[in-house]
Each structure stands twice: as C-alpha cells, then as structure tokens.
Amino acid sequence: xxxxxxxxxxxxHVVRSAAGEPDLIYIDLHLIHEVTxxxxxxxxxxxxxxxxxxxxxxxxxxxxxxxxxxxxxIADPVSKLQVDTLRANCAEFGIRLHSLGDAEQxxxxxxxxxxxxxxxxxxxxxxxxxxxxxxxxxxxxxxIGTSEVEHVLATQTLPLVRPKTMAINVExxxxxxxxxxDIILAIIAKIGTGGGQGxxxxxxxxxxxxxxxEGRMTVCNMSIEAGARAGLIAxxxxxxxxxxxxxxxxxxxxxxxxxxxxxxxxxxxDAKFDVEISINAAELEPFVTWGTNPGQGLPLxxxxxxxxxxxxxxxxxxxxxxxxxxxxxxxxxxxxxxxDTVFLxxxxxxxxxxxxxxxxxxxxxxxxxxxxxxxxPGSDRxxxxxxxxxxxxxxxxxxxxxxxxxxxxxxxxxPDQLAVGERSASTSNRNFEGRQGKGGRTHLxxxxxxxxxxxxxxxxxxxxx
Amino acid sequence: MDKFIxxxxxxxxxxxxxxxxxxxxxxxxxxxxxxxGFEDGLFAAWRNDPEFxxxxxxxxxxxxxxxxxxxxxxxxxxxxxxxxxxxxxKVVISSRFADIFRGNSQKAGLLTIVISEADVESIWSAxxxxxxxxxxxxxxxxxxxxxxxxxxxxxxxxxxxxxMEGLDDIGLTLQKMDEVADFEAKRAHFKPKTLPVLS
Numbered sequence: 001x002x003x004x005x006x007x008x009x010x011x012x013h014v015v016r017s018a019a020g021e022p023d024l025i026y027i028d029l030h031l032i033h034e035v036t037x038x039x040x041x042x043x044x045x046x047x048x049x050x051x052x053x054x055x056x057x058x059x060x061x062x063x064x065x066x067x068x069x070x071x072x073x074i075a076d077p078v079s080k081l082q083v084d085t086l087r088a089n090c091a092e093f094g095i096r097l098h099s100l101g102d103a104e105q106x107x108x109x110x111x112x113x114x115x116x117x118x119x120x121x122x123x124x125x126x127x128x129x130x131x132x133x134x135x136x137x138x139x140x141x142x143x144i145g146t147s148e149v150e151h152v153l154a155t156q157t158l159p160l161v162r163p164k165t166m167a168i169n170v171e172x173x174x175x176x177x178x179x180x181x182d183i184i185l186a187i188i189a190k191i192g193t194g195g196g197q198g199x200x201x202x203x204x205x206x207x208x209x210x211x212x213x214e215g216r217m218t219v220c221n222m223s224i225e226a227g228a229r230a231g232l233i234a235x236x237x238x239x240x241x242x243x244x245x246x247x248x249x250x251x252x253x254x255x256x257x258x259x260x261x262x263x264x265x266x267x268x269x270d271a272k273f274d275v276e277i278s279i280n281a282a283e284l285e286p287f288v289t290w291g292t293n294p295g296q297g298l299p300l301x302x303x304x305x306x307x308x309x310x311x312x313x314x315x316x317x318x319x320x321x322x323x324x325x326x327x328x329x330x331x332x333x334x335x336x337x338x339x340d341t342v343f344l345x346x347x348x349x350x351x352x353x354x355x356x357x358x359x360x361x362x363x364x365x366x367x368x369x370x371x372x373x374x375x376x377p378g379s380d381r382x383x384x385x386x387x388x389x390x391x392x393x394x395x396x397x398x399x400x401x402x403x404x405x406x407x408x409x410x411x412x413x414x415p416d417q418l419a420v421g422e423r424s425a426s427t428s429n430r431n432f433e434g435r436q437g438k439g440g441r442t443h444l445x446x447x448x449x450x451x452x453x454x455x456x457x458x459x460x461x462x463x464x465x
Numbered sequence: 466m467d468k469f470i471x472x473x474x475x476x477x478x479x480x481x482x483x484x485x486x487x488x489x490x491x492x493x494x495x496x497x498x499x500x501x502g503f504e505d506g507l508f509a510a511w512r513n514d515p516e517f518x519x520x521x522x523x524x525x526x527x528x529x530x531x532x533x534x535x536x537x538x539x540x541x542x543x544x545x546x547x548x549x550x551x552x553x554x555k556v557v558i559s560s561r562f563a564d565i566f567r568g569n570s571q572k573a574g575l576l577t578i579v580i581s582e583a584d585v586e587s588i589w590s591a592x593x594x595x596x597x598x599x600x601x602x603x604x605x606x607x608x609x610x611x612x613x614x615x616x617x618x619x620x621x622x623x624x625x626x627x628x629m630e631g632l633d634d635i636g637l638t639l640q641k642m643d644e645v646a647d648f649e650a651k652r653a654h655f656k657p658k659t660l661p662v663l664s
Contacts, residue, residue: 015648016641021623024641026648028656036542038498047635055660064496078496085498096659117657129541129565145543145569147634155638157645161621193483194535194561227538229564247663254655261653293483293538314482314533321481411540413492430539432487434510 002268004165005234006200009140009265013123015157022159028122030152031108032059032095034086035413036127040150041089051093053156058117059090059097062107064413067376067403070100079414106379106405109133109347113217114381116246120235120262125152130347130429132223136216137243138235138265140200143224163229164274166199167267170207172281177462179357180215181349181427181446183207184222185287185297187279193295196228199275202267203233207281213242214353221348222429225294234266286461288334289431289444291322296431298334300449300461306330325433326441327421334459337443341424342373342454343436344447346410349427350378354447355386359394361451361462366399368457373400374416376408400454412437425453466574468631472555472602474528477518478589482533486566489537489545503548523596529556531588537566546573556602558609560585571624572634576604578618587614604629
C-alpha cells in the first residue's frame with residue numbers, strides 16, 4: 001500500500017523506532033523566539049548542556065516587540081527583559097538571531113520562508129503553535145512547548161507518537177473575493193476546533209493547487225485552529241519556484257538533488273488516509289467569525305446565529321457565552337456589525353500578497369470615521385517591499401497606521417491592544433476572549449474583508465463597496 | 466520532575482468547553498523568564514468575575530481541575546501548564562485535550578486524564594453537591610475513585626512509566642546520541658543550515 005505525504009516525511013526522519021516507546025524524530029530546523037525559549041535555555045544551563053546544532057537553529061524577536069519607535073529601548077521593562085534574555089542566550093549558545101532593527105527581523109513564520117530555510121520534506125518545530133504555517137512547503141512542521149524546545153536544543157530530536165492522517169480535498173474554483181483565509185475558516189467551521197486533534201491535515205485538490213505559496217501558508221497556518229498540530233500541502237512547481245533563488249535555497253548540483261527528492265513528496269495514489277473530507281470551493285463565500293473560537297464562523301452574508309437552534313447542549317452553552325462576550329444579538333446581520341479597529345497583519349495574513357490585496361481595495365478610499373486601521377507587516381522585508389511598491393502610501397493616504405514588523409495585535413503582548421469592549425475585524429488567527437487585549441472582541445476575516453470593513457466601518461466584503 | 470504514583474485531593478468543576486490557553490493564561494502574563502510565579506495569570510480574566518468557580522471559597526485548596534471538552538486549545542505556551550501547577554493543580558480531567566497542551570502537561574508532570582463526557586459529568590455532579598468530596602487518582606491502577614465509585618482511564622504506557630518514575634525526556638534521549646549521530650551522518654547534504662548567515 002502507498003504512503004501519505006506525512007508518512008513519507010515521518011519515515012525519512014526516524015532516528016530510532018522501538019516497540020513500547022515513541023519514535024525518536026530528527027528535527028531539521030528549530031525556530032526560536034523570545035517568549036517560549038528563556039526557560040529552555042535555563043534548563044540547558046542548569047544541566048550543563050549545550051545546543052547540539054546551532055546551525056539548524058535560528059531566532060527572531062517578534063511576539064513582544066513594539067511596532068513603533070523600534071530603535072528606542074523597549075518601554076515595558078518586563079518585555080525588555082524577555083528580549084534581552086533572548087539576545088544573551090543566543091550570544092551564549094552561538095545561535096543566529098535577527099533582532100529588532102535587523103533587515104531579517106519579523107514574525108518567525110514569515111522569516112523562515114523568506115530566507116529559504118523552509119523547504120519541502122523537512123521537519124520544522126518552534127515554540128509556537130502556528131509553526132504549522134511551514135507545512136505549505138510540504139514540510140512536517142508543528143508547534144511545541146518549552147520542555148520540547150529544550151529537548152530539541154539539547155538533542156536536535158523529539159520523541160513523538162506518529163499522528164493519524166486526514167485528507168481535506170478542496171475542489172473547484174473560488175469565486176472572486178473569496179480567498180485562502182475563507183477556505184481555512186470554512187474548514188474549521190466544518191470540522192470544529194477539535195476536529196483535527198491527533199491528525200496531520202493534508203490539504204489537496206484543485207483549489208489548493210491554484211493557490212500561491214502565500215495563500216497556502218495562510219491555510220496551513222490555521223491547521224492548529226482545527227486542533228491539528230500540523231497541516232501539509234504537497235510541493236509542486238509553485239513551491240519550487242518560490243524556494244529557488246532564496247538565500248538558503250540549494251544551488252547547482254544540490255538544487256538538482258533536492259528537487260529530485262522533493263518530487264517524491266506526495267501522497268501515493270493508493271495511500272490510505274484515516275479520514276477524508278471534501279469541500280466545494282465554488283460554494284465558498286467570504287467568511288467571518290461571530291464567536292470566541294475560530295470554529296464559530298459563518299459566511300459574511302449570514303446572520304448572528306441563535307443558540308436556541310443548536311442541538312448539542314455544550315455547543316449551545318458555548319454559543320450563548322460567546323454572544324454575551326461579543327455583545328451580539330441572535331439574528332443580527334453580520335454585515336451590520338460596526339467595527340472599531342481593523343488589524344491587517346500576523347503570521348496568517350501579514351505577507352506581501354496580503355498587503356497588496358488590501359491596498360488594492362483601499363486605493364483612493366478612506367478608512368471610515370470612527371474606525372482605526374492598523375497595518376503591521378509580517379517582517380521587515382515585507383515592510384521594505386511594501387514601501388518599494390508604494391503600498392505603505394496607499395495605507396497612509398487612506399488614514400491607516402503603518403507600523404513596523406511583529407506579532408502585534410494578533411495577541412496583544414506589545415502595546416498594540418484592543419480596549420475593553422472594543423471590536424476588531426482582524427486578519428489574524430484567534431478570536432479567543434481577550435486575545436487582542438482584555439475585554440476586546442475579535443472577528444476573524446481575510447485581508448479583502450478587512451480592507452472593505454475599514455472603508456465601510458461595518459463588516460463588509462469588497463463586493464459591498 | 467517529581468514522581469506521580471497517586472494523588473488524593475478535592476476538585477473544582479469548570480463547566481466550560483474549548484478552554485483555550487489564552488484563557489488559562491493571557492499573553493500579557495507570559496513575559497516572565499522563569500517557570501514560577503504564573504499563578505497570578507491563571508484564568509486571569511475570568512477570575513475578575515466573583516461568580517467564577519475558582520473564586521468560590523468552597524473549592525479553595527482543590528488540586529484537581531475537572532473541565533469540559535477540548536481543554537487547552539490554541540497557543541503552544543507551556544506557561545499554561547506552569548500556571549496550573551503554580552496555582553496548585555496536580556491533575557486536570559477532561560473528555561478531550563488539545564494535542565500540544567497534553568504533550569506539554571506530560572513533559573512537565575501535570576497529569577492530564579481523558580475520560581468520557583458521562584464520566585466527567587459524574588465527577589461534576591459529585592463535587593457540585595459536595596465540594597469536599599475526596600478524589601483519589603491512582604496512576605498505577607489508572608483509576609479515579611470518589612464517593613465509593615471508581616472510574617478507569619487509559620494512558621499511553623510509555624508516558625505513564627515516565628510520569629511514575631519522574632523521568633525527564635532529555636536524559637532518556639541523551640542515552641541514545643550514538644543513534645542520532647549515525648542518523649546525522651546520513652542526512653542529505655542539501656538540507657539548509659542557518660549558519661553561516663547568507664544574504
């Protein structure tokens with residue numbers, strides 16, 4: 001019987017496999033940031049251990065960093081200590097670090113692909129659940145906790161139980177105005193926040209093939225919101241073209257050898273998935289979340305649901321709590337919901353194509369009065385490229401705030417936060433209670449919906465303009 | 466890591482599903498560089514509500530948290546596990562945990578137990594009618610006993626052995642570094658390296 005893509009990558013990384021214990025898996029790349037690493041480095045020091053492979057490890061500052069006045073000392077002393085600790089740890093253990101102000105600084109999941117160190121067939125981990133992003137290249141990539149960060153630093157391996165596999169077939173052509181973000185929000189709404197638990201999701205089908213690498217990253221990024229540690233897309237010509245020429249891409253004979261290997265990285269036609277589900281891309285519409293978990297989403301044309309219509313008691317209770325928290329009434333058209341803040345950015349939608357898509361909608365338009373829009377590029381390279389293309393000026397002319405790179409309002413660890421009761425339309429990945437600031441209310445949307453919403457001040461798609 | 470064989474304590478009912486790690490500990494509390502002191506951030510937003518179950522003095526001192534389905538979704542922050550441990554919890558029981566949270570708990574020595582929704586409900590009923598109900602969690606027997614009733618649970622044998630011995634994974638893997646070196650010798654030469662820095 002054939003193998004799935006996930007099974008092939010897994011098999012190629014087994015260091016040791018024995019009955020009664022998890023497989024020991026080799027890790028090709030370890031990404032690090034300031035929040036989930038300090039205790040791991042402390043652990044190494046306490047035990048007198050070294051980092052086994054500094055040359056398979058890379059660090060960036062992203063979660064905590066300010067997006068204004070980045071060359072001044074960080075104002076929050078606790079954030080500053082965490083960033084300083086990362087700098088000291090990287091210096092002590094010989095790890096490459098892209099600090100605030102460095103041309104390669106940015107959100108860890110934007111930095112890896114743009115450097116070309118994210119490549120097909122690799123195992124990639126990071127102390128961040130959105131590591132699933134790198135699965136867009138056909139790499140087995142997943143988030144880990146700090147104990148595992150320490151384990152990878154010390155051994156370049158992880159003991160892991162092989163996950164099950166789920167195929168998600170997305171066939172058909174997307175309608176205009178419908179994007180990769182809408183695909184993944186629709187998938188999460190369909191299978192639920194726990195639906196992917198224990199699985200690696202493999203996204204397949206003509207609608208996935210038709211996506212750019214950046215669109216594919218958006219889809220894989222939110223695999224964790226469906227409960228799956230990892231999402232995968234088999235590499236193809238789009239992938240090879242994206243990687244080729246990047247700073248760390250293989251060159252010459254190495255490129256040929258790599259390409260020959262990458263071409264074997266697909267699920268065999270007779271491979272058996274543990275579960276398969278199908279989505280018709282042609283039926284999808286722009287999606288928006290109404291509740292406080294990413295599975296609570298609906299097409300933008302729908303109304304706020306009535307919890308009384310939900311059969312499952314636990315889900316009904318969750319919906320009631322969500323509506324109370326969100327300050328919404330059942331039956332309200334989603335498009336009539338007024339938004340205070342629009343956030344364009346994050347590892348989900350902070351790449352150049354996302355900024356281009358939003359700028360195309362905003363060009364010559366103004367952000368509605370009473371609404372603020374924050375545009376935060378995913379990396380400094382994205383910021384520079386957007387500037388070269390004149391996108392920054394489009395945002396500024398429209399009345400949006402143009403910032404420096406970082407995680408920013410996606411999780412509100414830095415000063416970019418929602419106030420109590422403030423409502424956002426956000427291109428990020430989580431609408432949990434308080435995620436973007438204590439008491440803040442989040443609606444997850446695509447960059448196109450974010451831009452249209454900024455102009456109208458209510459949840460909108462470009463078709464509504 | 467301390468050995469976990471049995472634990473006896475009282476329990477708190479958290480009747481909520483999809484408790485994500487941003488609720489367990491919001492991001493603004495993640496800035497410490499140590500593994501201690503995170504109890505202040507545990508369920509920080511919900512604890513502002515006087516009605517929240519953790520604020521109920523009847524449950525003060527409880528060491529077992531009994532939660533709804535899909536506990537620990539979202540962010541990979543192990544701080545969520547540390548916050549629960551720093552607050553005093555030794556065991557969390559739910560009908561389903563998110564993968565990363567479960568993995569983190571097993572590394573850090575917080576026992577996470579999966580039982581059916583009906584069994585969760587039976588514990589909720591018992592501790593809601595009497596908050597002093599004593600619960601015994603026995604990892605050797607894989608059982609939960611309370612009010613003359615015993616529930617059994619499943620746990621991967623390897624994880625159970627590691628928790629019962631109090632072993633840390635890194636020490637175990639370091640005994641196998643010859644195999645890691647053999648694997649590294651055979652790795653494809655085209656795989657990328659982060660050093661030296663290229664531009």
